[in-house]
Amino acid sequence: MPELSVVSCQIEELKKHRSLSMDQSVKPEKIKHDHQLSFDLIEAQYRLRNSRGSDHGKSVLVIMSGIELAGKGEAVKQLREWVDPRYLHVYAEPPNFFNNKQPFWQPYAQVIPAEGQVVVLFSNWYNDLLNTAMHVSKPLDDTMFDAYIQQMRKFEQDLKNNQVDVIKFWFDLSWKSLQKRLDNMNPSEEKWHKLHGLDWRNKKQYDNIQRLRERYSEDWVVLDCEDQHQRNREFAQHLLLAFKDLPRHSGLVANQWPQAPIPQNLSAITHPEISKKDYRAQLKKLSRKVADCLRYNQRKVVIVFEGMDAAGKGGAIRRIVKNLDPREYDIHCIAAPEHYERHHPYLWRFWTKLENASPISIFDRSWYGRVLVERIENLAADFEWQRAYEEINRFEKDLVDTQTIVIKFWLAISKDEQEQRFKIREETPHKRFKITSDDWRNRAKWDDYMESASDMFYLTNTAYAPWHVISTDSKRQARLDIMQAILNQLKAE
């Protein structure tokens, strides 16, 4: 955990800074220091910005929380005067109450900074959690509260591993000072004050907020906000250290990798025959059932298709959606990430695709590309794809925990059958578009794909999001099997 030790180093260094600067209370000195701080911040900010795309590129996500009137807004305002404000983005929206319908990170996925960027989140998952705890009629008990905090920490660790540095600030203010500031409140600040809808005159509520935040603030920077200038400087100095800290990504070393055994059903494909007539009758019945089940399900459904080229992903998807209304589903075809997507955490493009999604989302290839094509083609470093299994499991768990059913298919095909289908594609005018040199290249790496797929099943076949391996040498039987597997999983949930 290099990031955590970095943070504690920062805090140590800052404590030194603080005790030094405490001695100097003469005004001209202070101004000189502010100028120096501003220079340092701007320089660090530009270095950070120019790090984009390099081996030490990162972004900084600043989580803002704390007691009302402690001066979060003031501190960011002062910071924006010290830095180049054009490269400091601020995100502030009304809080999202935890409703168990979407992962806590979903409303913020879009604003997570790309490499080189700095984003300040006035609204964030911690504030949402605190607000929910203060507002819901049935209070969150401490166990549940702590469980959320654990999830958040894990998500943040994933962000940090993917070059999004996360730095969290609690702006603290004593009860006495808060009351004094409320007495003297500037009317123009009132509108922000009211945003959170809490009664800051209520001592019991104040104590409860402090009690709750102490459950999680050990890895936070807690700023004492009695002295406004001191608060602004400390806040800025913490960020300065975060901007400056640009460790090389390649410093991380991969583990020895124990290859999982290759399951029988990936290599030796069984394909029972089925007559066209039986197939038609069964497909008709099954596909209606599937459509009804998908449609009248109370949860969202995410269906993932992976498999070798020509295994029939497209055909299967056509049969699934046949009885659905086009407004009920989205189909996402996942190819290589766009250039701008590469400056975000690997899973980011999937997080954002799921925001405001249709009730049924079908992925033709998916986030598993990280541990398949990216692993095989060396597009991800070893330590990156090795880490990805856990990241993916957490991502899917977050979806399942928030009313989403995740159904995953691997369409298995034999090497001979693939060759047959490639040839047919090449010979059929309206199928010729379906085959490219990439397909032949992937075929040449068949064994690598079998190994990677085996690791994938071994490490991501979870109880909450199991894999279905479907033999597809018989296209007809495969389609029926897929329908049946969807029905079974939907009914089991």
Place this chain on the structure above:
Amino acid sequence: MPELSVVSCQIEELKKHRSLSMDQSVKPEKIKHDHQLSFDLIEAQYRLRNSRGSDHGKSVLVIMSGIELAGKGEAVKQLREWVDPRYLHVYAEPPNFFNNKQPFWQPYAQVIPAEGQVVVLFSNWYNDLLNTAMHVSKPLDDTMFDAYIQQMRKFEQDLKNNQVDVIKFWFDLSWKSLQKRLDNMNPSEEKWHKLHGLDWRNKKQYDNIQRLRERYSEDWVVLDCEDQHQRNREFAQHLLLAFKDLPRHSGLVANQWPQAPIPQNLSAITHPEISKKDYRAQLKKLSRKVADCLRYNQRKVVIVFEGMDAAGKGGAIRRIVKNLDPREYDIHCIAAPEHYERHHPYLWRFWTKLENASPISIFDRSWYGRVLVERIENLAADFEWQRAYEEINRFEKDLVDTQTIVIKFWLAISKDEQEQRFKIREETPHKRFKITSDDWRNRAKWDDYMESASDMFYLTNTAYAPWHVISTDSKRQARLDIMQAILNQLKAE
């Protein structure tokens, strides 16, 4: 207007198609035709997809409207069975009532297809307008209705000019057939039926809708939906023609370009002196006034900064935001478009930036890049930048018409003063990041920039969004002038 003639050709061709296919009502023939249509669609769809980034790349935006139960959903469902459904995106959200707070295209900017894509809009600006006309307490009069239609047509023409083909379908159904279908309505369709919240048993309402749509449907494809199979085939055949029609972009020829005269204040810079003390006092007063004016304004504000490098855009922005809360404004730094943005209409990245924007949006460089750097560096073809002035004027008009104040600054600097500032930047450690080889290269093209800026003022200095040219050789005076100009424009509105 090459696009319009293309559309009418399509319609002619389709009429031929239709009269041919009318004769053949035997069932096996029909199935064979459906297969052929499906092959043709898939082939055309792949060609379209592969056109991305080429000289004949385009996207297709399909506008869906019509009488309830005429079968819009069914037609798209059938289409999705005939094409590769993975490359056909559908967008359906509840209607947005026209509220004069945002341009009609704003809710749809994000889903406008990128080159190679096809997007079907069940929700769209026409449906929003029809719904507004049917629902608002004070009915839209015909003049207002027609004015909206004119705006929409112009926007669509801009889309077409920027390689987004727009094809509009009215699914028509007689009053008698509608009533019959309502009698036999399938309960599962009910939920879509209710979406529009209209009473389709009301003959007066039906007649009114038909009357309104006849005001604009002359460039629409009006599909008679009595026969469902015929409807689906016709719909698909129209799209097939749209997919196939991939004209070369470079076919368009630019006009002879009459260069606008270069205004005095761009080349001969006057810079009155002002003492530091006077400056400080005035700035303090003005910047507070500006903050108040910006904040308590009922409208949104967009401030645009253009000008030669080192003219002081960043410094001016810092002074403007000094007295604002960081949650009240966004600063957008506009550099070259990202790779994925280039597959969209030129203005698209600005449309999307203004969605859910803060009350105050400041642009450090802007959409004017099209007629400045892109013109000068040949990043846009002549016919593209020549067309851009009108596109930009329409864009700004749409903003101004929907409660946004657009304030535009050109920061003028003399060539000598720029050289001075470049040198200071190179010599000052914390400013060194601000200067790159690009800056020197742009300087070498000084005269080109003066010419392009002059054309820009001449063609985009509109009454609703005027340019303010500020001499910046005296930084202090310039900042005061900028503040004063903002105040003046805000007060004038």
